[in-house]
Amino acid sequence: MKSFVYHVPTKVYFGEGQLCHLGEELKQCGKKVLLSYGGGSIKKSGLYDLLLEEMKKANLEVFELAGIEPNPRIESVREGARLCKQHDIDVVLAVGGGSTIDAAKFIAAGACTDDDPWDFFVAGAPIDKALPLITVLTLSATGSEMDSCGVISNMETNDKLARYSDHVFPKVSFLDPTLTYTVNEYQTACGSADILSHIFEVYFNMNKDLYMLDTVMEGLMRTVIKYAPIALREPENYEARANLMWASSWAINGFINGGKQQAWSCHPMEHVLSAYYDITHGLGLAILTPRWMKYCLDETRVSKFYQFGVNVFGIDASLEPLEVAERAIEELSTFFFRTLGLKSRLSEVGIDDTHFEQMSQKACKGGVLAGFKPLGKEDIKKIFERCL
Amino acid sequence: MKSFVYHVPTKVYFGEGQLCHLGEELKQCGKKVLLSYGGGSIKKSGLYDLLLEEMKKANLEVFELAGIEPNPRIESVREGARLCKQHDIDVVLAVGGGSTIDAAKFIAAGACTDDDPWDFFVAGAPIDKALPLITVLTLSATGSEMDSCGVISNMETNDKLARYSDHVFPKVSFLDPTLTYTVNEYQTACGSADILSHIFEVYFNMNKDLYMLDTVMEGLMRTVIKYAPIALREPENYEARANLMWASSWAINGFINGGKQQAWSCHPMEHVLSAYYDITHGLGLAILTPRWMKYCLDETRVSKFYQFGVNVFGIDASLEPLEVAERAIEELSTFFFRTLGLKSRLSEVGIDDTHFEQMSQKACKGGVLAGFKPLGKEDIKKIFERCL
Numbered sequence: 046m047k048s049f050v051y052h053v054p055t056k057v058y059f060g061e062g063q064l065c066h067l068g069e070e071l072k073q074c075g076k077k078v079l080l081s082y083g084g085g086s087i088k089k090s091g092l093y094d095l096l097l098e099e100m101k102k103a104n105l106e107v108f109e110l111a112g113i114e115p116n117p118r119i120e121s122v123r124e125g126a127r128l129c130k131q132h133d134i135d136v137v138l139a140v141g142g143g144s145t146i147d148a149a150k151f152i153a154a155g156a157c158t159d160d161d162p163w164d165f166f167v168a169g170a171p172i173d174k175a176l177p178l179i180t181v182l183t184l185s186a187t188g189s190e191m192d193s194c195g196v197i198s199n200m201e202t203n204d205k206l207a208r209y210s211d212h213v214f215p216k217v218s219f220l221d222p223t224l225t226y227t228v229n230e231y232q233t234a235c236g237s238a239d240i241l242s243h244i245f246e247v248y249f250n251m252n253k254d255l256y257m258l259d260t261v262m263e264g265l266m267r268t269v270i271k272y273a274p275i276a277l278r279e280p281e282n283y284e285a286r287a288n289l290m291w292a293s294s295w296a297i298n299g300f301i302n303g304g305k306q307q308a309w310s311c312h313p314m315e316h317v318l319s320a321y322y323d324i325t326h327g328l329g330l331a332i333l334t335p336r337w338m339k340y341c342l343d344e345t346r347v348s349k350f351y352q353f354g355v356n357v358f359g360i361d362a363s364l365e366p367l368e369v370a371e372r373a374i375e376e377l378s379t380f381f382f383r384t385l386g387l388k389s390r391l392s393e394v395g396i397d398d399t400h401f402e403q404m405s406q407k408a409c410k411g412g413v414l415a416g417f418k419p420l421g422k423e424d425i426k427k428i429f430e431r432c433l
Numbered sequence: 434m435k436s437f438v439y440h441v442p443t444k445v446y447f448g449e450g451q452l453c454h455l456g457e458e459l460k461q462c463g464k465k466v467l468l469s470y471g472g473g474s475i476k477k478s479g480l481y482d483l484l485l486e487e488m489k490k491a492n493l494e495v496f497e498l499a500g501i502e503p504n505p506r507i508e509s510v511r512e513g514a515r516l517c518k519q520h521d522i523d524v525v526l527a528v529g530g531g532s533t534i535d536a537a538k539f540i541a542a543g544a545c546t547d548d549d550p551w552d553f554f555v556a557g558a559p560i561d562k563a564l565p566l567i568t569v570l571t572l573s574a575t576g577s578e579m580d581s582c583g584v585i586s587n588m589e590t591n592d593k594l595a596r597y598s599d600h601v602f603p604k605v606s607f608l609d610p611t612l613t614y615t616v617n618e619y620q621t622a623c624g625s626a627d628i629l630s631h632i633f634e635v636y637f638n639m640n641k642d643l644y645m646l647d648t649v650m651e652g653l654m655r656t657v658i659k660y661a662p663i664a665l666r667e668p669e670n671y672e673a674r675a676n677l678m679w680a681s682s683w684a685i686n687g688f689i690n691g692g693k694q695q696a697w698s699c700h701p702m703e704h705v706l707s708a709y710y711d712i713t714h715g716l717g718l719a720i721l722t723p724r725w726m727k728y729c730l731d732e733t734r735v736s737k738f739y740q741f742g743v744n745v746f747g748i749d750a751s752l753e754p755l756e757v758a759e760r761a762i763e764e765l766s767t768f769f770f771r772t773l774g775l776k777s778r779l780s781e782v783g784i785d786d787t788h789f790e791q792m793s794q795k796a797c798k799g800g801v802l803a804g805f806k807p808l809g810k811e812d813i814k815k816i817f818e819r820c821l
Binding site for chain 2: 047048049050051052053054055056057058059060061062063254255256257258259260261263264265267268271272283284287288291292295300303
């Protein structure tokens with residue numbers, strides 16, 4: 046257990062009906078709100094009207110930025126930052142899933158600087174402050190509602206890049222599981238794959254000294270595996286939606302880190318997939334993960350897969366470690382591609398090997414992804430090929 | 434999963450050597466520090482000198498309050514608050530275990546009001562603000578380093594009372610597992626019993642909808658059960674001390690709550706034990722817990738004990754639920770009284786039934802403890818009697 050600093054300042058209102066506290070929280074930040082959201086789903090669901098009503102009751106002045114894209118674009122971030130400056134906005138309110146919240150983080154930061162927001166990602170532009178950010182979560186997936194990271198895409202340059210800053214932690218997040226009742230099967234499945242992947246990125250490591258966090262992560266994985274299928278069958282099952290929602294935050298908010306080796310593997314590979322093909326993040330992760338696992342499985346790493354198989358899938362602990370490991374990867378594939386019904390191959394979503402050379406180069410930035418198993422460009426290319 | 438608000442603003446520096454950040458964190462709060470601690474152990478261990486050196490490097494002016502008692506007394510809190518006012522203190526630095534940190538919380542609050550600090554506990558005196566509090570933890574037990582609660586004793590009135598306030602959350606806590614290397618066997622055992630009890634108080638409830646947090650709590654319990662014996666055998670085992678230390682914070686910092694029924698049972702009973710007899714908190718909890726469990730075990734509650742037995746102690750899931758439940762309680766007794774070597778009966782620590790009548794009355798404040806199984810005065814008295 047290496048040294049680490051833990052600090053998650055976000056306040057969370059969890060549960061049905063908590064939006065009654067929205068007005069009071071926004072008012073503490075000021076008068077002028079930039080409401081940012083994605084497509085029209087929040088209007089269809091009635092959430093938009095509810096939010097406006099709460100803000101009206103609190104005498105807030107509301108400006109809007111609609112149309113934040115899945116895999117949010119730098120153009121939206123620029124436009125949001127411009128609106129904040131133009132209208133002297135006090136607080137950003139992001140309503141949606143990870144894409145909307147990620148964009149809002151850099152809108153809030155972009156509002157406080159003269160730098161172009163894309164420079165946060167490619168030129169190391171400093172983030173010294175940001176407007177306060179309040180979020181209303183409508184999709185359990187990225188955990189952006191409780192972390193200090195965001196990922197923004199630039200389709201001109203085929204880049205999808207992440208940036209961290211303590212200044213972009215949401216100040217307050219509203220997690221009402223009933224707001225995810227309308228999330229369709231496909232998005233529920235992709236979101237669940239994303240949650241699992243966040244846990245895998247931390248869980249699969251070569252350290253062996255943090256038993257406690259392993260038990261926590263195994264519990265979170267079992268939670269997703271138990272409740273995602275229930276949410277698919279019964280989209281309005283509160284217990285399932287609540288467990289998935291809180292698990293999505295825990296998977297990435299820093300609770301489970303504890304000084305583990307933090308180099309990720311599948312996420313950087315997926316980010317180039319999305320940057321070239323704009324596919325859904327969780328789908329890309331689901332396709333990549335079992336192939337990545339098989340690629341990593343060797344003598345030095347088999348014990349972690351064994352632990353995963355026994356503690357998460359309940360595979361017979363008396364079997365040979367290698368057999369347990371292989372069965373565990375098989376169980377995970379079955380979960381993604383049968384239980385959740387996700388497509389299992391890149392070729393099924395219109396992706397061929399045209400750009401694999403450049404994509405592999407970008408994923409490791411020309412060097413090595415220093416995760417569970419260090420991966421160079423050729424390794425990554427092989428994993429992409431196995432996903433075809 | 435009921436509605437809840439999650440907010441744990443404490444920043445944690447975890448790991449060996451993190452005290453190099455102490456000066457910078459204190460300096461952010463001001464110039465004048467009140468250093469409060471318990472007995473002389475921090476002088477013997479060299480920690481005291483290290484702290485003074487760090488504070489000297491940061492040009493801080495240090496005042497001292499030594500001698501905070503186990504089961505800290507209201508007199509110490511009063512004296513600390515007085516010192517803060519007299520010297521215009523900017524920040525309180527508590528170095529020790531839960532007793533020192535608990536006292537420091539109300540010293541920090543007492544410094545900001547003209548009310549007598551005991552009125553925080555008996556007269557509902559408001560806590561509108563508090564001096565910033567920074568802690569250096571030297572004992573894994575109470576979790577006070579990361580929560581908003583403290584318990585103070587008044588031996589004149591035989592009261593040991595708790596108070597919560599968001600204003601007394603430590604701003605920063607330093608968790609260096611090597612600082613617990615010198616904790617002796619008895620205190621290590623009592624601390625471990627305290628950690629387990631914090632988890633039990635949340636885990637044993639009648640709600641059935643928060644699978645995720647149950648898995649987390651079961652993992653934390655297994656962690657304590659795995660590492661406490663190792664720490665007893667090898668006091669300088671970093672992995673054991675680190676896992677116990679982080680588990681102690683998680684057991685009570687709010688991570689595991691999630692809207693569960695929060696009425697506690699063993700803690701209020703133990704608090705009257707300590708208030709009358711000044712016994713070690715963790716020892717009192719260890720003696721009480723298995724008897725409390727047996728008293729609660731009935732048809733409506735057996736399923737939770739079954740889950741506990743299977744998931745924490747690995748008892749054969751195919752056995753009858755009642756048998757699993759009884760075996761689980763037996764396993765826990767064995768853990769407390771054999772593995773940890775704690776005394777198992779009140780009579781062994783010089784406690785008889787002289788005050789059971791008044792103690793039972795005080796534990797439920799003349800009403801009912803509305804925990805896992807609601808307990809009135811007569812119930813509590815019976816549990817005390819079974820502990821003799």
